[in-house]
Amino acid sequence: MHRVFTAAALAAALGTIAGPAQAQTYKIGIAAGLTGYAATVDRAWTDGVRLAVEAVNARGGVNGRRLEVVVEDNRSEPQEAVTVYRKMMSSDKVDAFLSGCVSAGNLAAAGMVARAQIPMVLCSILPQNEEHVKWAFSTLPPARFEVEKRFEYLKENTQIRRVGVLHDPTPYANLQKGVAEKSAAAYGLTLVGVDQYKQDDADLSVQIGKMNAAGAGAILKIGLGGTTLTAAKNIKQLGLSTQMLTSIEDLAVFRPVADVLGDKFFFVAAPSQVVDALPEGPLRKAISDFLGPWKARHGERDPNWAGRGWDAVMITVAAIQKANSFDGPKVRDAIETISGFQGTTGIYNFSAANHQGITVNPFVLATIQGGRVRVVK
Amino acid sequence: MTSPATTSPPSGRARLAPALLWAAGAALVAYAFVAGGYLVTVLGFAALYAIFVTGLNFFMGYTGQVSFGQNAFAAIGGYTSAVLTTAYNWPVFAAMPLGIGAAALLALAIGYPTLRLRGHYLAMATLALGMIVQEIAVQWDRVTMGYTGIAAIPPLGAFGRELPNERAQLAALLAALALAVWVASRLKHSRLGHALAAIAGSEDAARALGIDVARYKLIAFVVAAVYAAFAGSMFAHFVGFVSPEVFGLHMVVLGFTMLYVGGIGTVYGPLVGALIISLLPETFRGFKEFQDLAYGAALIVILIYAPKGLASLARLWTRRGAAPDAAAAATAGTSRGDAGAAR
Numbered sequence: 001m002h003r004v005f006t007a008a009a010l011a012a013a014l015g016t017i018a019g020p021a022q023a024q025t026y027k028i029g030i031a032a033g034l035t036g037y038a039a040t041v042d043r044a045w046t047d048g049v050r051l052a053v054e055a056v057n058a059r060g061g062v063n064g065r066r067l068e069v070v071v072e073d074n075r076s077e078p079q080e081a082v083t084v085y086r087k088m089m090s091s092d093k094v095d096a097f098l099s100g101c102v103s104a105g106n107l108a109a110a111g112m113v114a115r116a117q118i119p120m121v122l123c124s125i126l127p128q129n130e131e132h133v134k135w136a137f138s139t140l141p142p143a144r145f146e147v148e149k150r151f152e153y154l155k156e157n158t159q160i161r162r163v164g165v166l167h168d169p170t171p172y173a174n175l176q177k178g179v180a181e182k183s184a185a186a187y188g189l190t191l192v193g194v195d196q197y198k199q200d201d202a203d204l205s206v207q208i209g210k211m212n213a214a215g216a217g218a219i220l221k222i223g224l225g226g227t228t229l230t231a232a233k234n235i236k237q238l239g240l241s242t243q244m245l246t247s248i249e250d251l252a253v254f255r256p257v258a259d260v261l262g263d264k265f266f267f268v269a270a271p272s273q274v275v276d277a278l279p280e281g282p283l284r285k286a287i288s289d290f291l292g293p294w295k296a297r298h299g300e301r302d303p304n305w306a307g308r309g310w311d312a313v314m315i316t317v318a319a320i321q322k323a324n325s326f327d328g329p330k331v332r333d334a335i336e337t338i339s340g341f342q343g344t345t346g347i348y349n350f351s352a353a354n355h356q357g358i359t360v361n362p363f364v365l366a367t368i369q370g371g372r373v374r375v376v377k
Numbered sequence: 378m379t380s381p382a383t384t385s386p387p388s389g390r391a392r393l394a395p396a397l398l399w400a401a402g403a404a405l406v407a408y409a410f411v412a413g414g415y416l417v418t419v420l421g422f423a424a425l426y427a428i429f430v431t432g433l434n435f436f437m438g439y440t441g442q443v444s445f446g447q448n449a450f451a452a453i454g455g456y457t458s459a460v461l462t463t464a465y466n467w468p469v470f471a472a473m474p475l476g477i478g479a480a481a482l483l484a485l486a487i488g489y490p491t492l493r494l495r496g497h498y499l500a501m502a503t504l505a506l507g508m509i510v511q512e513i514a515v516q517w518d519r520v521t522m523g524y525t526g527i528a529a530i531p532p533l534g535a536f537g538r539e540l541p542n543e544r545a546q547l548a549a550l551l552a553a554l555a556l557a558v559w560v561a562s563r564l565k566h567s568r569l570g571h572a573l574a575a576i577a578g579s580e581d582a583a584r585a586l587g588i589d590v591a592r593y594k595l596i597a598f599v600v601a602a603v604y605a606a607f608a609g610s611m612f613a614h615f616v617g618f619v620s621p622e623v624f625g626l627h628m629v630v631l632g633f634t635m636l637y638v639g640g641i642g643t644v645y646g647p648l649v650g651a652l653i654i655s656l657l658p659e660t661f662r663g664f665k666e667f668q669d670l671a672y673g674a675a676l677i678v679i680l681i682y683a684p685k686g687l688a689s690l691a692r693l694w695t696r697r698g699a700a701p702d703a704a705a706a707a708t709a710g711t712s713r714g715d716a717g718a719a720r
Contacts, residue, residue, distance in 0.1 A: 035669075072662075078526070078623055082616055083418055087662070090414030107528050108618035129529040169515050171525040 025068040026061075026326055028053065028313070029094030031084050031109065033102045036076025037199060040250055041224065041305050042100035045123050046071055048309025049098050051293055062317045065326065070094055074105045081105025082112075089116055095326055098312040099123065101140075101305070103171050110136060119319075119332040121312040123305070125171050126355055133355060137315070137335050139308040139345065141358040143175035144183070146268045149363045150220055150245040151180075151187040153266065153376060160218045160243065164193040164211030166204065166231065168223030176222045176247060192216050199225050205234040208242070218243040228253055232260040248363070250302040251373065258368035266376060269366035272307040272344050277364075277375040282342045290344050307344035315341060315348060315357070395645075395691055402652065406551065410544055415659075417543045421615055423655035424550040425608050428557045429628075430635045430647035432604020438642035439565060440597040441577030443496070445629050446503030447605045449510035450480040452624035454606030455613040459527040460520060462614075470535050473610045480606030481599050488598040492591060495580075507629060514621040526620030533614045546615055553611060554648075557604060562644045564600070573597055577642075638679055640686025649687045653679075 030049060032042035053067040061067060070092045072084035081102060088094045089112070096119050099106050103124040110132035113120055120136045127133045154160050165180050167173040177194060184191050192214035195207040208231065211219060221231050221244055228246050235242055246254075246267045258265050271283055275291060278284045287303075290310045294303050315338060320326060323334035338357070341348040346362030365376040409416040429451060436442050457476030461467040491502045514521045521527065532539045533549050540546045564570050572593045575583040584590050613619050631654065639650020661671040683690050 073668075077627060078618060078620055079422065079616070082618075083415065083422065083659075086415035086418040087659075104524060104526050104618075104620040104622055107526055108616060108620070111529060111617045125525075127528055128525070132528065169524055171523070174518070174523060174525075 024065065026065045026096075026320070027068050027070055027092060027094040028316070029085075029088035029092060029097045030069065030071045030099055031074045031081050031088070031097065031102075031105060032071060032100035033076035033105070034071070034073040036074075036102075037225070038076040038100060038102045042076075042102065042123070044250075044302065044305035045100045045309040047298065048290075048294075048306030049313055050309075051290075051297065051306065052310040052313035055293060056313065056317055062320050063324065063326070067313070067317075074100075074102055076102050076105070078102075078104040078108040082108050085109035085113060089113070089118065094118070095328065096121070096316055096331065098309065098316065106136070107132075117328045117332070119316075119328055119335060121316055121335070123308055123312070125175070135332055137350060137355045137357065139311050139315075139343070139348075139357065140172070141345065141362060142356055143172060144179040145358075145361040145363055146222075146247050147176050147179045147183065147220070148361065149268050149365050150266070151183065151189060153245070153365045154189060154218055155187045157376070158218070158243075161189055162192045162215040162217055163189050164195070164208075164214070164216035164219045165191055166195055166197060166207055166211070166219055166221050168199050168225075168227070169196055170199075170223065173222045173247070180220060180222075197223075197227060199223065199227060201227055202230065203234065204231045205238060208234050208240070209238055212238065212240050212242060216242060218245060221246040223247065224249055224253075226253070229257050229260070232257045232265065235264070236260055245365070248304065250304070252302060254368060255371070263367070263369075266365050266367050268363050269373065269375070270304040270307070270345055271362050271364070272303040274364055274366055274373055274375050283346070283362075286342045287344045303344075311343035311345060311348070314343065398645075398649070398691060402648075405652075409547065413544060417547050419655050419659055420652075421543065421547050421550055423651045424547070424554045425612050425615065426631065426635055426655065427554050427648050427651035428611065429605055429608035430632050430639070430651055431557050431561050432601040432608070433632050433636055434641060434643075434647050435561060435564070435573075435604065436597045436601040437636065438646070439570060439577060440573045440594060442492075442594060442597070443500040444503040444598070444601065445500055446506035446510075447601060447632060448624045448626070448628040449507045450484060450602040450605035451609030451612070451628060452510050452514055452621075453480040453483060454609030455619045455624060456514060456521055456527075456609075457606075458610040458613045459530045459619045462531050463527055463529060468535075468537070469531060469533060469614055473607075476610045477603055477606040480602045480609075484599045484602030485595070488595045492594045492598060507626070511621050511625055514624065521621070524620060524622070526618055526623075527613075528618045530613050530617045530619065532617065533611070550611060550615065553607070557607070558644065558648060565644060569593070569596065634676070638676065638686060640683075640688030643686065643688045646686045646688040653687060 030046055032046045033039055034043055050069055053069050056062060057066050070088055072088060074081035074084050097113060098121050101123040106122050106124045107127050110127040114132045114135040122136055122138050123140060125140060126136050126138050154163065165177055167177045181191060181194065193211040193216060197204055197207060204227065219242055221228055228249060232244060235244060243264045244261060248268045248270060251273060254267055271278060272287045275284060275287050290307055291303060294306060315335060318338055318341060319331045319334035323330040336350055336352050339349045346358045347360060348357030349359045350357045366373050367376055406420065409420050433447050436444050454476040457479055458472045461472035461475065462469060487506055494502055515523055533546055534540050540549060572588050575586060575588055576590055576593055580590050635650035635654045636647060638654055640646025657675055658668065658672050661668045664671045679687065
């Protein structure tokens with residue numbers, strides 16, 4: 001009996017590896033960090049993609065085909081990402097990848113995805129290699145936008161001219177740090193300290209104290225996760241009046257930070273996080289189209305990352321319609337011609353030379369007062 | 378003092394157990410070559426880790442020491458290959474030996490003072506080594522590109538020709554693995570291997586027998602580093618990408634799991650462990666969010682029923698088969714004795 005069971009288990013295992021037969025749907029593959037350091041962001045992105053797919057299917061799909069989502073957990077690790085990308089390519093036969101924000105995982109798999117001529121619309125930064133980037137597009141706004149918004153505020157609304165930069169070692173944070181170093185002078189600002197921390201650091205008071213000693217009136221905090229609250233607590237414990245201006249993040253992370261720092265805390269916000277403050281227009285309409293089903297399903301959960309996942313699906317659908325084809329190379333070519341596309345994060349203007357679609361800064365600087373998110377004018 | 382059981386030719390059952398294991402492994406590889414797909418990727422990673430763990434086994438299994446820092450040497454092999462082939466256009470087979478050589482030199486330099494430590498102290502020192510090298514990979518971003526990683530690393534190849542597809546790369550990895558296991562097997566049964574076994578038994582007793590313990594431990598450490606660097610370099614060319622996360626603590630934990638699940642101290646344990654640990658998560662992938670639960674449960678079951686590793690199961694099966702035979706022989710002998718006495 002146990003031999004029969006063993007044979008059945010082996011057959012099931014091989015069946016899992018060999019995969020099911022291809023169905024007549026347009027398959028969207030997502031390699032996302034459902035576990036590991038990127039879990040919060042990538043789960044939101046994945047839910048946004050799923051929601052958009054349901055919305056597209058509810059109106060009959062695209063060009064006669066329904067969309068289907070295949071999600072695999074890359075555990076926020078590059079090696080696991082390579083395995084799951086390969087699995088989705090060979091077993092699930094996905095037609096496009098709309099993968100999450102684990103940059104290293106997407107970059108590790110970019111070569112084989114490019115060789116297979118499958119378009120990718122990503123949450124992460126783009127590959128550096130010329131052949132790889134040809135097949136990859138990003139919904140992530142350029143790193144300089146987040147820095148510029150904070151520098152503008154400091155220049156125009158405060159007397160602070162000496163600033164510190166505190167960042168984690170991730171690629172996107174490093175890009176922002178580089179922008180800050182290059183552009184501070186243009187805003188009349190001086191960087192008196194640039195320090196790095198690790199995402200699991202439990203204390204940042206040394207770096208913050210050093211910046212304060214150098215005369216920093218504000219700190220640009222760049223990076224995701226619990227260290228934002230750690231930095232806020234350290235500023236309070238040290239008894240400083242330093243302002244903290246953080247990069248974009250889930251609102252659930254920001255609320256306790258606002259409780260600690262009060263009016264000394266500011267953050268870069270995506271349009272979907274401050275929808276009530278937006279004027280009537282195409283952006284607000286695009287966000288409302290997404291926020292309706294999002295709130296119905298997920299309540300008050302932060303919509304920022306999910307909104308980008310929603311955008312990625314809508315961009316892919318627009319490209320299929322424009323190409324009038326499901327063929328990978330044709331869909332890729334069509335994405336390159338998408339311009340003036342209104343998404344939840346801003347307007348996407350792709351071209352052969354620009355695969356990072358958002359070209360106009362969509363961000364605002366915001367603060368939390370009395371539990372409500374308010375835009376800083 | 379040699380027991381008759383060890384000198385007598387192996388029974389049919391004793392031959393059958395490993396033969397069945399090899400046949401199952403060969404069938405899986407053959408299926409991968411025919412079907413292609415991501416099973417090729419999974420087996421490729423299994424082969425890479427089997428090389429890495431074979432080296433770790435040399436230091437931990439044969440010599441009885443502990444190292445949490447083998448990822449450091451894999452990183453040196455991987456990054457040397459990656460940097461030289463992408464930034465300086467070196468051929469793969471020129472970059473690879475340099476990375477292995479660099480890892481061996483570092484192992485020599487680090488091992489000389491460190492291997493005077495024992496037990497937990499040695500474990501902590503090697504753990505620090507792994508963390509330091511990973512930190513260098515993060516911070517020295519002008520060369521390593523930090524967390525962005527190095528992409529577009531050329532695939533395995535020689536004489537200006539690259540292996541055309543993943544199947545060919547898997548074949549190259551399996552050939553490298555066969556070589557690595559053969560060398561490990563030869564070393565285990567050499568004078569060096571016997572000295573290491575003596576050290577694993579008792580360092581003081583080995584020293585009393587005239588074995589230069591520090592020297593042999595250093596040799597084992599360097600050999601393990603060479604294997605790790607070889608695996609790291611092959612990883613870079615197989616995947617085409619390296620970043621600090623690839624060579625993190627995750628690699629150490631995976632290596633340890635493979636070693637203990639396969640069978641520490643055995644030649645084929647690392648092979649079995651790498652294969653099973655690489656295949657298990659894929660087997661349970663259909664379980665979705667319960668995948669980790671099923672994987673963890675499977676590991677617990679394996680470690681309960683095969684505490685000496687899966688490689689020991691074949692031996693156990695052989696013994697169980699031999700036990701009734703021995704009992705029958707003993708009974709027959711007794712009967713004959715009785716008969717003789719009666720006569």
